[in-house]
Amino acid sequence: MLLRLTILPGDGIGLEVIEHAVLVLQAVADTFGHQVQLQYKNIGGAALTAANDPLPAETIQACLSSSAILLGAVGSPAFDQNPGHLRPEAGLLRLRRELGAYANLRPAVCFSALEDSSPLRGDLVRGTDMMIVRELLGGLYFGEPRSINGANGSRVAVNTMTYDEPAIERIARVAFELAMKRRKKVLSVDKANVLECSRLWREVVTRCAKQYPGVQLSHMYVDSAAMVLVQRPRDFDVVLTENMFGDILSDQAGGVVGSLGLLASASVGGPVGLYEPVHGSAPDIAGKGIANPLGAILTVAMLLRYSFQLETEAACIERAVNSTLDLGFRTADLARGTSPVSTSAMGRKVVEEVKKIGSSIGRKSA
Ligand code: NAD
Numbered sequence: 001m002l003l004r005l006t007i008l009p010g011d012g013i014g015l016e017v018i019e020h021a022v023l024v025l026q027a028v029a030d031t032f033g034h035q036v037q038l039q040y041k042n043i044g045g046a047a048l049t050a051a052n053d054p055l056p057a058e059t060i061q062a063c064l065s066s067s068a069i070l071l072g073a074v075g076s077p078a079f080d081q082n083p084g085h086l087r088p089e090a091g092l093l094r095l096r097r098e099l100g101a102y103a104n105l106r107p108a109v110c111f112s113a114l115e116d117s118s119p120l121r122g123d124l125v126r127g128t129d130m131m132i133v134r135e136l137l138g139g140l141y142f143g144e145p146r147s148i149n150g151a152n153g154s155r156v157a158v159n160t161m162t163y164d165e166p167a168i169e170r171i172a173r174v175a176f177e178l179a180m181k182r183r184k185k186v187l188s189v190d191k192a193n194v195l196e197c198s199r200l201w202r203e204v205v206t207r208c209a210k211q212y213p214g215v216q217l218s219h220m221y222v223d224s225a226a227m228v229l230v231q232r233p234r235d236f237d238v239v240l241t242e243n244m245f246g247d248i249l250s251d252q253a254g255g256v257v258g259s260l261g262l263l264a265s266a267s268v269g270g271p272v273g274l275y276e277p278v279h280g281s282a283p284d285i286a287g288k289g290i291a292n293p294l295g296a297i298l299t300v301a302m303l304l305r306y307s308f309q310l311e312t313e314a315a316c317i318e319r320a321v322n323s324t325l326d327l328g329f330r331t332a333d334l335a336r337g338t339s340p341v342s343t344s345a346m347g348r349k350v351v352e353e354v355k356k357i358g359s360s361i362g363r364k365s366a
Contacts, residue, residue: 001034001035001308001310002034002035002037003025003029003034003035003036003037003067003068003308004037004066004067004068005025005036005037005038005039005066005067005068005069005070005303006038006039006040006041006059006062006063006066006068006069006070007022007038007039007040007041007069007070007071008040008041008042008043008059008063008069008070008071008072009040009046009071009072010043010044010045010046010071010072010073010074010075010088010281011044011045011046011072011073011074011075011076011088011281011286012073012075012076012280012281012282012283012286013072013073013279013281013282013285013286013291014044014071014072014073014074014281015072016072016286016287016289016291016293016343017072017073017277017291017292017293017295017296017297017343018070018071018072018296019347020293020296020297020343020344020346020347020348020350020351021070021293021296021297021299021300022038022070023347023348023351024297024300024317024320024347024350024351024354025070025300025303027351027354027355027358028300028304028313028316028317028354028358031316031354031355031358031359032310032312032313032316032358034310034313039062039066041056041058041059041062041063042056042059043055043059043071043074043088043091043092043095044073044074044075044076044088044089044091044092044281045074045075045076045078045079045088045281047059047088047091048079048082048086048088048091052086053091054074054086054087054088054089054090054091054092054094055090055091055092055094055095055098059095060095060098063095063098063099063272063274064098064099064271064272066272067272067307067308068272068273068274068275068303068307068308069099069272069273069274069275070275070276070299070300070303071092071095071274071275071276072276072277072281072296073276073277073279073280073281073282074088074089074091074092074280074281075088075089075280075281075283076088076281076283077283084146088281093141093142095274096136096137096267096274097137097142099267099270099271099272099274100137100269100270100271101136101137101267101268101269101270101273101274102135102136102137102138102167102170102171102269102270103133103134103135103136103170103171103174103267103268103269104132104133104134104135104136104246104265104266104267105131105132105133105134105174105178105265105266105267105268105302105306106131106132106133106134106246106250106253106263106264106265106278107129107130107131107132107263107264107302108128108129108130108131108132108250108253108254108256108257108263109128109129109130109257110125110126110127110128110129110233110256110257110258111257111258111262111321111322111325112126112322112326113322113325113326113328114257114258114262114325114334116336117258117259117330117334117336118255118256118257118258119255120230120233120256124231124232124233124234125233125234125256125257125258126234127234128233128234128236128256128257129234129237130233130236130237130238130239130253131178131182131237131238131239132239132241132246132249132250132253133171133174133175133178133238133239133240133241133246134241134242134243134245134246134247134250135163135167135168135171135241135242135243135246136243136246136267136269137167137243138162138163138167138242138243139161139162139163139197139242139243139244140159140160140161140243140244141243141244142162142243143159143160143161143162144160144162145158145160146158146159146160161195161197162197163197163200163201163242165200165204168200168201168204168205169204169208170269171240172188172204172205172208172209172240173208174269175188175238175240176208176209176211176212176215178238179212179215179237179238180212180214180215182237182238183237184214184215184216184237185215185216185218185237185238186205186209186215186216186217186218186237186238186239186240187217187218187219187220187225187236187237187238187239187240188201188202188205188217188218188219188220188240188241189219189220189221189222189225189239189240189241189245189249190202190219190220190221190222190241190242190245191221191222191223191245192219192221193221197242198242201242202219205217205219205240206219222241222245222248222249225239225241225245225249226248226249226252229249229252229253229256230252230256233253233256233257250263250265250278251278254278254279258333258334259292259333259334260278260279260295260333261277261279261291261292261293261294261295261331261333261334262292262294262295262298262334263277263278263279263295263298264277264278264295264296264297264298264299264301264302265277265278265299265302266299266302266303266306268306272307273303273306273307275299275300275302275303275306275307276299277295277296277298277299278295279295285332289342289343289344290331290332290333290340290342290343291331291343292331292332292333292334292343292346293331293343293346293347293350294321294331294346294350297317297321297347297350298317298318298321300317301313301314301315301317301318302314304317312361313358316354316357316358316361317350317354319353319357320350320353320354320356320357321350321353323353323357324346324349324350324353327349329341329345329346329349331343331346
């Protein structure tokens with residue numbers, strides 16, 4: 001198969017983790033006989049520096065003409081004082097909207113080798129395996145009006161949370177469909193005791209559930225969900241929620257399973273899928289060669305699974321990550337008292353394991 005991808009490394013550790021994610025992609029492609037065609041484009045701070053636009057037209061065109069997009073992360077303190085539309089994050093929000101990527105799938109799994117890397121007790125996190133389904137094109141991040149107005153000292157800031165029934169229904173369907181292939185449980189997270197958006201959300205999700213009688217639906221307020229996520233993370237299967245709640249809960253899920261640097265994501269629903277690790281550009285560790293590349297590497301597995309239906313190749317990457325962790329490789333975010341390896345050493349080991357596992361799969365199927 002020909003895999004035509006646009007690569008958007010972005011900013012900070014985005015560049016460092018994407019370098020290794022691409023090496024893993026190349027290793028899988030070589031092992032399984034696929035051809036990879038890559039074009040690199042700027043987004044976020046890198047694009048602001050090059051063209052004073054966080055999402056240049058050239059980048060959008062490249063993305064829309066490829067089969068899938070792999071993105072690192074955007075964000076840099078250098079642009080903190082810029083107006084909203086000239087911040088790196090504005091480029092990513094625009095890209096998601098241009099792509100119509102309304103469903104953000106964020107799995108959080110506790111690898112058995114990492115039970116002791118979680119700040120929670122090993123017996124609490126063991127077996128954690130959830131899929132957070134975050135609505136990606138609505139809510140506060142996109143709602144209009146939005147502004148900061150007035151004279152210094154008495155300025156007023158406005159953001160708007162909006163959801164309509166079709167937007168809730170289409171994301172709910174994604175969650176129910178995924179649940180059918182998993183443990184058949186959907187937990188819908190909202191704030192229906194306070195917010196109108198959440199009351200409509202709950203009503204529409206409940207109505208949609210009637211078409212999935214095999215799936216058990218429950219509801220929880222987001223504050224309560226945040227608490228249960230650290231008390232009983234294993235209870236979660238598919239978690240369905242709106243844009244901002246999903247953003248927050250998935251970072252928390254990263255903490256629960258050991259590190260935000262482990263989490264992958266897929267933003268789908270439009271004609272071209274966008275794949276990005278959950279973490280940001282991490283300016284505090286950028287340039288040090290210590291970032292965990294596993295979230296970005298696992299993102300490649302999601303890309304192969306969801307955009308190319310290459311399940312064996314995706315599973316090969318996941319097994320390679322598992323065995324790298326089983327062998328004791330830990331970047332600084334995961335090292336608890338053991339000496340950490342660099343981003344490159346972790347990436348190289350996964351490539352080695354991909355080749356080993358891939359060729360054993362090849363031998364079995366021959
Ligand atoms: P962040 O995710 O960049 O970092 C949060 C913490 O997690 C930091 O301590 C960081 O060192 C650590 N961390 C994150 N990824 C890691 C990895 N792979 N390995 C090891 N440690 C890792 O979030 P932040 O600090 O709140 O934001 C930094 C910048 O990133 C901001 O400009 C923000 O807007 C942007 N951001 C971008 C995205 C995205 O591109 N999708 C997502 C979140 C934040």
